[in-house]
Amino acid sequence: MKISVVGLGFVGTVTGACLCEMGHEVVGVDLDEGKVDLFARGRAPILEPHIDQLVADVWRSGRLRGTSDLKAAVADTDMTFVCVGTLRNADGSQDISAVENVVQSIGEAIARKKAFHSVVIRSTVVPGTTRNHILKLLEHASGGSVGESFGLANNPEFTREGSAVADFRAPSRIVVGEIDAQTGDRLSLIYSGIKSPIVRTSVEVAETVKYADNSWHALKVVFANEIDAISRFVGLDGSHVMDIFCSDRDLNISSAYLKPGFAFGGPCLPKDVGVLNHWCRSNGLEVPLLAHIIAGNEQIIDRAASQILATAHSRIAVLGLAYKAGVCDLRGSPIATLVQRLLKAGRNVRAFDPDVSRGRRLATRHDYTDDALDGLDGLLADDIDELLGWGEMIVVTSHAAQYSSALSKLAPGHAVLDLSTRSGIKGRPGR
Ligand SMILES: NC(=O)c1ccc[n+]([C@@H]2O[C@H](COP(=O)([O-])OP(=O)(O)OC[C@H]3O[C@@H](n4cnc5c(N)ncnc54)[C@H](O)[C@@H]3O)[C@@H](O)[C@H]2O)c1
Structure with missing residues (x-):
């Protein structure tokens, strides 16, 4: 497939190079001429293990290009992956102005295009953004409607900096949130070379899973450190405590207790969480994550x-x-x-x-x-x-x-x- 990738940062460069490695024709697009120039000459515009070699290899295949002309890239390709940065405003809300700018230009390019074009949001956006906001922008800018002149999907990126190429090649799963089936089909075809399950779902689920993943990872880090703080307070090695904790693959490191349902209860959990928090407070130990469990x-x-x-x-x-x-x-x-x-x-x-x-x-x-x-x-x-x-x-x-x-x-x-x-x-x- 002919694919344009907008935003040659971590996500866009890795996505573009890996898709090219899978046999697709890729054109990388960025506002930054320097990044475009590097990419177009077969050099990675980011520092990341294995990416220099990968970009150089796929560039030699002749399937990798770079341009700063987004509309031309949309005209020349079947699908555009939007990988530009999303930021946080001072009040904590998401700043998706870069996504909005890109989507406006893509919509205008679609307006001049006869063939069906698929737009894939890979940047992280809060639940509801793709359907309630991006879709409206695209419809307005293109004058067309979803499923007819263009398609729209949300395909979140789960790779980690430092192991992004390996993560892209072997993800635990690929989540395709689709509004129209044609774009979902195209994405499934594109990823068919990767031997990981492809989960086809709604755009809202895809957006939410991305936040669930990141929130869970962040929660785990804070939890481990709060247990470490408690352990150190009584002269223990928190890593040793967490090693034993992690060795339980039935209840601790597993899907146990990770299904939504009703509140926890029983003779132990409320008592023990409450008593541990009281003990921490009495000893001046701040454990805000553990302290909020009962309120949650x-x-x-x-x-x-x-x-x-x-x-x-x-x-x-x-x-x-x-x-x-x-x-x-x-x-x-x-x-x-x-x-x-x-x-x-x-x-x-x-x-x-x-x-x-x-x-x-x-x-x-x-x-x-x-x-x-x-x-x-x-x-x-x-x-x-x-x-x-x-x-x-x-x-x-x-x-x-x-x-x-x-x-x-x-x-x-x-x-x-x-x-x-x-x-x-x-x-x-x-x-
Ligand atoms: N970095 C990660 O490990 C990672 C992992 C998963 C998801 N994400 C998400 O993916 C998105 C991209 O992250 P990133 O780290 O690759 O961002 P980045 O800041 O490294 O790269 C963004 C790129 O977009 C370009 N850009 C901005 N506006 C543009 C425009 N109008 N037209 C063309 N190019 C434009 C910038 O010049 C930059 O090169 C974010 O939403 C981020 O939250 C990042």
Whole structure:
């Protein structure tokens, strides 16, 4: 394919050279004549391992060019990768003025072009930017519409400086967020030489995954350093602690706990995170990431409460009261906290949880010491079908077989909120 790559910085140079290595014809475009000149002479305009050799090699193939004339590059190619820098304004918002300038010129070039042209945003932009902003700019500048005269995709770049060429050649996955299928098909074809999974999705998902990746990496660094600060405080080597931490591939370094659902709870996590934070505060240790975990968890409960209280349903039936399915322990249950909030707001709430009911029968009065449990005993129903018949809104907290089976028999008209998947309220509101 004939590809133009705009912005000969880290991302554009690596993208252009690697696409050329895969057999495509590439023209690199930049405002900076010096960079264009280097690229056009087979020299990399950036410092990065392996890039000098790669650019020199592909340049010898005759498939690599450079120009500062973006419109001519668009006219000569089938697809343009936008790789210009995105910055941060003083107020923290994104500055995508370079992307906007480039997209305006691309749109004007598309206006003069007969063939379908695909535009691929590779620069990092916040969720919603590609469809809500860039698409409108392109439509306005080109006078055409997406899927007809041009196509638009968001194909985030996940390579790291220092290993960018190796990362491009063997990414963990390639994310193609597409607005039109033709551009998605073209990108899939372009990347077919790379033996990594290609995930085709919406532009919004692609934009969001890029931020999820970078936020996760940043979070990991701060987490490791806060654990190190705690370790050092008691005379330990934080690296040794983190080595042992990382050796757990089941729960720690894995996808465990990384699916959105409801808040965490139980007898240990809230207590231990709370106690560790108290200990850090008492010892003058600042661990802002760890310090905000409980507030983040409470926010999850608040969101669910607001979602339910925003409806007019007065009878709320809750399936599952413990912090997870199959346990009878109500201590630290975020669902118990949610129920208390709903009760305080004047809603009628009843719950069904056979494990909790059994546990309550066995418990002594010393077993449970959690404020959120006050008065919950009287709310427990014995018969799930009777409870579902009573409730106007059903709040499901897990996919336990008994709940799924009872829900499948539910008459239409109930609103159902599934906290385990965070799916919105389904069904007809109100009765
Ligand atoms: N650097 C990385 O490792 C990396 C990794 C993933 C994603 N990203 C994202 O990719 C984007 C590009 O990052 P980068 O590090 O390559 O940026 P960079 O600053 O190294 O390069 C940007 C290039 O765009 C050129 N440019 C700016 N305006 C232009 C215009 N109107 N026309 C033509 N060229 C223009 C600049 O001259 C510069 O050469 C950013 O959104 C960044 O967040 C960067």
